[in-house]
Amino acid sequence: MLEEKVAVIYGGGGSIGGAVARTFAREGARVFLAGRTEATLDAVAEDIRSDGGEADTAxxxxxxxxxxxxxxxxxVDETGRIDVSFNLITYGDVQEPLMEISVEDFTHPITTATQTQFLTTTSLGGRSSLPRRERTHSCPARRQYPT
Incomplete structure (x- = not known):
């Protein structure tokens, strides 16, 4: 099902993101791992490559x-398309009793989740390079939620 597909995995160096990336690659997708920690991204990419898969990091x-x-x-410049975008970004929540945390600590994971979902989905949907995407048959970001 993922043979020759292009998959972007945000948070691809994390435990869940890495597992998703390895599974997608095993199923034939070329995976692009995105995250903030180079060492974890590289470790996942090396695992994928050692199993014969294709993985890039950023x-x-x-x-x-x-x-x-x-x-x-x-x-998109390199592959011509993105078939799958998976957002597995951690939200940095505070593990303390509710009555002991600040409003900022409480809302941080909510705003992080909302902002990253918005940015990664709208970029994929055409905010960044709409002219190139008009040549594709579908917009994967619009498939995220049933209508």
Whole structure:
């Protein structure tokens, strides 16, 4: 099902993101791992390559609109498309009793989740390079939620 597909995995160096990336690669996808920690991204990519898969890495802060757009543009420039985008970004929640944390600590994971989902989805949907994407048959970001 993923043979010759192009998959972007945000948070691809994490435990869940790495597992998803390895599975996608095993199923035949070329995976692009995006995240903030080079060592973990490289470790996952090396695992994938040692099993015969294709993996590329990029340092991308998914809270940075320009960085996300540049990453999406680079992947599309290289491959011509993105078939799958998977956001597995950690949210940095505080593990303390609710009555002992600040409003900022409480809302941080919520705003991080919302902002990264928005930026990664809208970039893929055409915010960064719409003219190139008009030649494709579908917009994967629009497949994320049933209508």
């Amino acid at each position: 340092i991308v802060d998914a809270l940075d609109e320009q960085a996300v757009d540049e990453f999406v543009d680079a992947v």
